[in-house]
Amino acid sequence: REQREIEEALERRKQLERNKKPPPLVAGEPTPQPNNGDSPVRLVKPGHWMGATQSMVANDDNWVGEATVQVVDRSNQPIPMQNAGFAVRSGRDVALAKKQPKQVQTVFYTPAGVAKLSTRSTLRERGASLAAPPSTQPIESLKAHQHFLVVLAAEPRRYDFLRSISSVREPFAPSYELMDNTGLTQMGVQYQVVAPVADGAVLLPDNALCMTSVAYIVWDEIAPEQLSAGQRSAIVDWLHWGGELIISGPDSLDLLKDTFLDPYLPADSLGGRKISAKDLAKLSGKWRVGRRARPLEPNGEWSGLRLKLRPEAEPLPAAGNLIAERRVGRGRVLVTAMQLAERDLVNWSGGFQSLLNGLVLRRPPRRFAKNTATFIDDDGNSLERLYVKRDGPSGSALARIDATQNSKLRYFARDTHADRKALSFELQYVSEPGLFSDIESQRLKPPAVAGGVASWNDFSQAANAARAVLREAAGVSVPGSGFVVACLAAYLVVLGPLNWLVFRALGRVELAWVAAPVIALASTWVVVRQAQLDIGFVRAQTEVAILETQPGYTRGCLTRYLSFYTSLSTTYDLEFEEPTTVAAPFARTAQSPLRRGEAPTIVTYQRQERARLQGLTVSSNATEFVHSEQAFDLGGAFRYDAKRRQLTNETEHKLAAVCVVRRRTKAMALEGCWIGDLPGRSSTPVSFTPLSVAATPAEAPGEAPGGANSEAPTGGADQADLPPPAAVFAAERADDARAASTRGAERLNFEALFALALDPKHFEVGEVRAVAYLDKAMPGVAASPAASQLRGGTLLVAHLRYGPLPDPRPDFNNPVEVLAGW
Secondary structure (H helix, E strand, O other): OHHHHHHHHHHHHHHHHHHOOOOOEEEOOOEEEOOOOOOOOOEEOOOEEEEEEEEEEEOOOOEEEEEEEEEEEOOOOEOOOOOOOEEEEEEEEEEEOEOOOEEEEEEEEEOOOOOOEEEEEEEEEOOOOEOOOOEEEEEEEOOOOOEEEEEEEOOHHHHHHHHOOOOOEOOOOHHHHHHOOOOHHHHHEOEEEEOOEEOOEEOOOOOHHHOOOEEEEEEEOOOHHHOOHHHHHHHHHHHHOOOEEEEOOHHHHHHOOOOOOHHHOOEEEEEEEEEOOOOOHHHHHHHOOOOOOOOOOOOOOEEEEEEEEOOOOEOOHHHOOOEEEEEEOOEEEEEEOOOOOOHHHHOOOOOHHHHHHHHHOOOOOOEEEEOOOOEEOOOOOEEOOEEEEOEOOOOOEOOEEEHHHHOOOOOHHHHOOOOHHHHEEEEEEEEOOOOOOOOEEEEEEOOOOOOOOOOOOOOOHHHHHHHHHHHHHOOOOOOOHHHHHHHHHHHHHHHHHHHHHHHHHHOOOOHHHHHHHHHHHHHHHHHHHHHHHHHOOOEEEEEEEEEEEOOOOOEEEEEEEEEEEEOOOEEEEEEEOOOOOEEEEEOOOOOOOOOOOOOOEEEEEEEOOOEEEEEEEEOOOEEEEEEEEEEEEOOOOEEEEOOOOEEEEOOOOOEEEEEEEEEOOOOOOEEEEEEEEEOOOEEEEOOOEEEOOOOOOOOOOOOOOOOOOOOOOOOOHHHOOOOOOOOOOHHHHHHHHHHHHHOOOOOOOOHHHHHHHOOHHHOOOOOEEEEEEEOOOOOOEEEEOOOOEEEEEEEEEEEEEOOOOOOOOOOOOOHHHHHHOO
């Protein structure tokens, strides 16, 4: 049928061309966000959800229909979700007024593990066939370690210098470029710099879960009114989970006063000022690198601001009162008193690269080295290249290309890995006979997690633990002896005394014998019906959820893992109240259920006023899983007062099995406090005591894995899906669960999830975290058809406080001097 519709649409297009009339519907290709508005290259990051815009106009009449987008391989075949028998197609309803151009927003998922990708988009008029033949467009994929650096500037061309600086396009030895078969010289690109502003519109997603590929946003003189309400909310969510916002120049700070970003600014403006060489002396002295490097000497005074630090800001002695920053959740906001694109600053060869890398971008310091080999280009010119040396665990040069260094975004449900190397390219030394005169060459081993940090992950430790809980809890529950006794007692009472009393009152006792078989048949129907409901003979639904919150923030990230069991083949549709929800089928096992050559089943994800997942087919006597994530408004925050040692639950949710844990030192030692129950709108004192939790044997002392400067591996890849052997406060949780069971509140077994949330290697140094259980599935999702059995529970992971950021450090040497041999 679809092929016939395609042929008919092609014939209609040919007829229109013959008549030289404009087509009734004109639609552009979906443009992923963020991207350069004027660039023909469409960049996406596999393993991540992406927003997209598509321009449309109806020429002949009003048009109502559906637009779909799906990522396919270069053979135009749908790509299944990882180890699942389903592929996701994104769709949404579209209504166009005649001659009125419209930008249609959609959300789609980009599968990982496929080398070449395309987007396939279709338009179908309501109640009719395809409005035009499907359109397929190639897209370019970022690698696991690469992220977007977004420039929101009134004059974006002023920031073209970002595309060539060493922090963005990091130099590597040519052997990397020759041996890497996944992208050649592109491995050296750490960030794709994009300026997604066109015709006054900011082309950013309106959903933080579609901004996980963005590491930095540079803001320069863009009015906040240019962003939609959804985009503003998405940026604030993105900040709290690790995004980094860089505000450049005096005009930008004034524009953001009393706006959605004002509560998170590190400083206020005290008015304009002129910045001279004297004002720059401290900044120049700290960040100037190299024996022959010249100090920062502007040709004239710069326009700038007097900054007044807010109490939440962290002092930066090395910035000379010209730069201020503060932490916002996991992320941070930085503001400069001068323009970052100031010409004299950008041209400062003695230290601008060091300043931008170490302070503005907050990346680790680098040591540049000259390549020992000489290579000849196609024109016969000798090439001498630089590469970056990092001091890895073995002291080797550039031990790996590390995704965790390039983005600070972290989601507990996505980024809990037993092995930190799962997120980084590893450098291997291999002997290549006949190649390069039998010398040992360098080859890159791709990471186990293809999407890098903050990627949608069905096989993180949290996802694996949730899958185990679903397997244990999903399916049927057999009625106990109490059900049988109760049914028998009710039957005997109705058949005997109650039956006789009713007809005695009517004066017709002899009719009790006539009513007896009717009562027997009715009782049989009730028993069978109730047994079907209890056994799950119809349908059963189980939910395991993780609710992650950030310090003092009222919105959380709610991750749901849902299972659907049915004894008869059923097709489910799910509806989520929160429109920012993203959802997809969740793999049941680590093995794909598809046979060679077998096509996946297509499910449709829709997002408009609500989000929907439609067409999830569950076979008879089988179970299928769904994974969803969304922003969740708690109506209050979880706060920790360090001075008063007090935890406050400002929400209405009652918490059970509450414990507060902190990690104070690099030696992985934890301190904790068991609280138990904590009602909504209440506070409780916190008294920490040392906890006897040892570090993982493979863990080296140092920064917490996933921290800003971590370099130590955390174990072998074969440990990636194994939970920690034990968790703190396990005995207290067991007692708490038994007490809840006596009250009739049977809990799901969340112990593996508690173990992950309380594992020392998933804590930053200085972090304080509350972990608790909610005896319910969170509201906001409805499945159709509804299940007769519903069970659910939620793990709360509330980050209460993070430690201070490490002191920013300049590079060890100057790349210009290294290349020149000085």
